[in-house]
Amino acid sequence: NATDWTADKVLATRNVRFARSQRSYYDRPMQLVGGRGAWLYDEFGRGYLDVMNNVSHVGHTNPRVVEAATAQLRQLNTNSRFLYRGIAEYAERLTALLPDPLEVVFLVCSGSEANDLAVRIARTVTGRSDVLVVDGAYHGNTSVLTGLSPNRYKGPGGTGPDPTTHEVQQPNRYRGPFGYDDPDAGSKYAADVQRQVDRLSQRGTPPAAFIAESAMGTAGSIFYPDGYLAKAHAAARAAGALCIADEVQVGFGRFGDVFWGFESQGVVPDIVTMGKPIGNGHPMAAVVTTREIADAFDTGMRYFNTFGGNPVSCAIGTAVLDEIAEQGLQAHAAGTGRVLKDRLDELAGRHALIGDVRAHGMYLGIELVRDRAGKEPAPQEALLISELMKDEGMLVYPTGAAENVLKIKPPLAFTPADAELFTEVLDEVLTRDW
Numbered sequence: 325n326a327t328d329w330t331a332d333k334v335l336a337t338r339n340v341r342f343a344r345s346q347r348s349y350y351d352r353p354m355q356l357v358g359g360r361g362a363w364l365y366d367e368f369g370r371g372y373l374d375v376m377n378n379v380s381h382v383g384h385t386n387p388r389v390v391e392a393a394t395a396q397l398r399q400l401n402t403n404s405r406f407l408y409r410g411i412a413e414y415a416e417r418l419t420a421l422l423p424d425p426l427e428v429v430f431l432v433c434s435g436s437e438a439n440d441l442a443v444r445i446a447r448t449v450t451g452r453s454d455v456l457v458v459d460g461a462y463h464g465n466t467s468v469l470t471g472l473s474p475n476r477y478k479g480p481g482g483t484g485p486d487p488t489t490h491e492v493q494q495p496n497r498y499r500g501p502f503g504y505d506d507p508d509a510g511s512k513y514a515a516d517v518q519r520q521v522d523r524l525s526q527r528g529t530p531p532a533a534f535i536a537e538s539a540m541g542t543a544g545s546i547f548y549p550d551g552y553l554a555k556a557h558a559a560a561r562a563a564g565a566l567c568i569a570d571e572v573q574v575g576f577g578r579f580g581d582v583f584w585g586f587e588s589q590g591v592v593p594d595i596v597t598m599g600k601p602i603g604n605g606h607p608m609a610a611v612v613t614t615r616e617i618a619d620a621f622d623t624g625m626r627y628f629n630t631f632g633g634n635p636v637s638c639a640i641g642t643a644v645l646d647e648i649a650e651q652g653l654q655a656h657a658a659g660t661g662r663v664l665k666d667r668l669d670e671l672a673g674r675h676a677l678i679g680d681v682r683a684h685g686m687y688l689g690i691e692l693v694r695d696r697a698g699k700e701p702a703p704q705e706a707l708l709i710s711e712l713m714k715d716e717g718m719l720v721y722p723t724g725a726a727e728n729v730l731k732i733k734p735p736l737a738f739t740p741a742d743a744e745l746f747t748e749v750l751d752e753v754l755t756r757d758w
């Protein structure tokens with residue numbers, strides 16, 4: 325009986341049936357039963373504005389996506405060793421959105437699978453093992469990616485990097501040595517990529533790859549200074565490494581001015597990985613690379629993926645691209661993102677807890693600090709604010725190495741009016757005497 329399943333009972337059952345490492349959001353979570361656009365609904369019909377879910381890119385239960393998925397489920401679902409039109413159509417649509425020479429697609433099922441494959445391609449093609457990663461990055465949950473994700477191997481329970489993992493300095497202008505006021509911050513942070521490349525080359529193990537999120541997500545919405553990736557890629561490539569752009573968080577128009585995050589840095593990567601928004605919540609992801617690299621990866625060993633690129637996934641992926649184009653969601657992200665940034669800057673002027681507001685289109689982070697001079701992170705405050713915001717029907721959550729950055733990355737169905745509502749409620753919560 326559905327009514328027996330109260331939120332308390334669901335939570336209690338989760339606690340018994342799942343491992344504690346599989347955390348849920350909130351101390352007192354609501355039970356979700358529905359979604360529409362940028363809104364989620366609990367069992368009592370109460371609405372929650374979803375300010376943190378970039379997976380539901382074109383909106384929860386988007387009618388075009390739901391229709392495409394159900395129609396295809398009724399018609400045919402099978403694996404990609406069979407021939408069907410949807411996969412060809414989708415590969416054409418997806419690659420049309422990428423700059424030359426990115427033209428060959430691997431369709432997979434999660435962002436982790438995409439990054440794992442990207443690293444494997446780079447290692448196979450270069451015949452090397454070592455990989456450069458940006459300090460604080462998160463690239464996924466596989467064994468390889470756990471040892472390649474500083475966010476995990478240096479975080480709670482972490483057991484350190486794989487021997488082939490090498491960190492480069494995080495280009496963090498709020499906390500790092502080169503700040504927002506330094507016009508050469510991009511070059512200065514990229515100099516560390518050159519240093520690591522040189523170090524590895526000198527010891528006879530030049531890197532197979534340099535992997536970087538196009539903006540850092542789990543590290544706390546960190547945007548690179550101008551010129552950073554261009555210089556980092558140049559340093560890596562000069563040593564024969566391939567450059568992987570992880571677009572799992574920021575791709576598909578969220579930045580507003582560009583469709584892919586790497587475009588904002590003026591680079592064309594060798595391999596691009598995509599996930600989260602690509603399927604609007606359906607488990608699909610992709611790796612896109614060049615014909616040359618794809619051919620070099622073809623050692624005779626087969627690559628097969630049971631679910632990747634199945635007809636239902638391709639129908640959904642195509643519907644997502646249609647929706648982004650026909651609803652003008654990229655331009656919408658630029659305009660709505662501007663409203664969010666303006667309102668949050670204004671809040672930062674009145675609430676000392678806000679140390680930094682970072683934004684690119686509809687991807688934002690609000691970094692909370694106990695004191696502005698010392699920048700001591702405020703993780704307990706971030707968690708409490710998230711809980712209080714949830715009680716007010718607004719969903720945000722902390723992220724970042726210190727868990728003190730509120731992640732703001734709503735579905736693109738989020739409107740300027742939603743932005744006003746969210747920031748008004750945040751203002752009220754920040755003003756409370758808690």
Ligand code: PMP
Nearest residue numbers: 434435436463464541572573599
């Ligand atoms: N890359 C980045 C930048 C991510 O943020 C994530 C997920 N948070 C992943 C990869 C892994 O994606 P998934 O959870 O779909 O495996």
